[in-house]
Structure formats: structure tokens, C-alpha cells
Amino acid sequence: DAKTTQPNSMESNEEEPVHLPCNHSTISGTDYIHWYRQLPSQGPEYVIHGLTSNVNNRMASLAIAEDRKSSTLILHRATLRDAAVYYCIHNAGGTSYGKLTFGQGTILTVHP
Amino acid sequence: DTAVSQTPKYLVTQMGNDKSIKCEQNLGHDTMYWYKQDSKKFLKIMFSYNNKELIINETVPNRFSPKSPDKAHLNLHINSLELGDSAVYFCASRPAGGAEAFFGQGTRLTVV
Numbered sequence: 347d348a349k350t351t352q353p354n355s356m357e358s359n360e361e362e363p364v365h366l367p368c369n370h371s372t373i374s375g376t377d378y379i380h381w382y383r384q385l386p387s388q389g390p391e392y393v394i395h396g397l398t399s400n401v402n403n404r405m406a407s408l409a410i411a412e413d414r415k416s417s418t419l420i421l422h423r424a425t426l427r428d429a430a431v432y433y434c435i436h437n438a439g440g441t442s443y444g445k446l447t448f449g450q451g452t453i454l455t456v457h458p
Numbered sequence: 459d460t461a462v463s464q465t466p467k468y469l470v471t472q473m474g475n476d477k478s479i480k481c482e483q484n485l486g487h488d489t490m491y492w493y494k495q496d497s498k499k500f501l502k503i504m505f506s507y508n509n510k511e512l513i514i515n516e517t518v519p520n521r522f523s524p525k526s527p528d529k530a531h532l533n534l535h536i537n538s539l540e541l542g543d544s545a546v547y548f549c550a551s552r553p554a555g556g557a558e559a560f561f562g563q564g565t566r567l568t569v570v
Contacts, residue, residue: 380557387564389462389550389561392557392560446559
């Protein structure tokens with residue numbers, strides 16, 4: 347199974363940027379890096395994904411290291427609603443039915 | 459409109475009973491999944507179906523039988539329920555060639 351390593355927990359203050367790291371040293375050349383988050387009592391929610399280049403969307407930015415062995419999810423201004431478990435996953439490209447293997451994730455706490 | 463809907467949301471039942479959880483997606487996606495989230499919050503894939511065909515079966519006990527009557531539905535039937543089956547079960551769907559998976563709100567199964 348594809349393996350990623352993330353810190354167990356991180357804390358942030360509201361309105362400040364948050365950088366959530368992920369190591370994926372066994373990633374293969376065609377694996378995409380995905381980030382999902384799970385808010386309390388809800389199902390996981392897609393955040394962002396990328397292959398090699400940095401990516402931005404309305405929720406977050408994804409910075410991918412040049413060797414692709416690590417990536418960082420950036421929340422530009424954390425809000426209380428961003429408190430969740432954040433999962434970094436790498437998934438075989440080209441197979442939409444490939445499984446998303448979730449690790450333990452990072453519990454993000456946002457302080458008012 | 460809920461994209462991926464599961465019923466019931468809560469299910470309490472006795473050991474040894476047989477129960478079903480239903481999942482429907484109105485997104486036109488080809489691929490559907492079942493995930494189990496245990497008390498330690500670890501999300502583990504159980505099954506994946508692509509166009510009504512079983513693609514992934516993650517060594518789940520054969521008491522668990524998924525059924526996909528059509529592309530929009532993936533139901534989960536569980537026979538002879540055991541205490542260890544207590545968990546939150548999530549259904550998800552994903553489009554062909556797509557990265558973003560959509561998850562349902564989960565079904566909390568409690569076996570007493």
C-alpha cells in the first residue's frame with residue numbers, strides 16, 4: 347500500500363497561514379498527490395491534488411518538492427471551519443478506480 | 459441535492475443479525491467505494507466497483523457482500539453481524555479519469 351507520513355497534529359491561530367507537511371518517499375513517477383480532509387462527524391472531502399507542479403485552488407495551495415518525495419498543503423488563512431483531520435495520499439495516475447489509501451492524517455486545531 | 463447519499467445514517471442492531479446499508483450517487487460517476495472507519499478513526503477501503511464490476515476487495519470477510527444493481531448504487535449487506543463490525547461506513551464515488559472522490563455522510567453502525 348502507498349505510504350505517506352504526516353505529523354499527528356498541528357495547531358494554528360485563526361487568520362494565520364498553515365503549512366501541513368507530508369512525506370511520500372516511495373512515490374512512483376505516475377502517482378498523483380492528493381489531499382483530503384475530514385471535518386468532525388462528516389465524510390472525507392477533497393481538497394487538492396497535483397503531480398509535479400504546484401497547484402492552487404479556492405481552498406488551498408499544494409507545494410510539491412522537486413524530487414516529489416514530499417509536499418506541503420498550504421491554507422492561506424486558517425478559519426475555525428478548517429479544523430479537521432487532513433490526509434495526504436498518493437494514488438496511481440490514470441486509474442480512476444485506484445484506491446485512495448488513507449493514513450493516520452494530521453489533526454489540525456485552529457484557535458480563535 | 460446530496461451528491462452521495464447513504465441510508466440509514468445510524469443503525470443499531472444485535473449480534474448475529476443481517477443488515478444492509480444503501481448508497482446512491484447522482485453524479486454519474488463510474489466508480490464507487492465502501493470504506494470503514496473504526497473507533498481509532500482509521501479509514502480503510504473495503505470494496506471498489508467500476509461500472510458495476512468489483513475491482514477491489516480488500517480481504518474483507520465474506521460476511522460483507524456489496525451489490526451494485528446499477529452504476530448509481532452500491533449497497534453493502536452484512537451477514538451475522540459481530541461486535542467488531544461496529545464502525546462508521548462511508549460510501550464514495552469518483553468519475554472516470556477523475557481525481558476527486560465524493561464521500562457520503564457515513565452510516566454509524568453499532569452492534570450490541
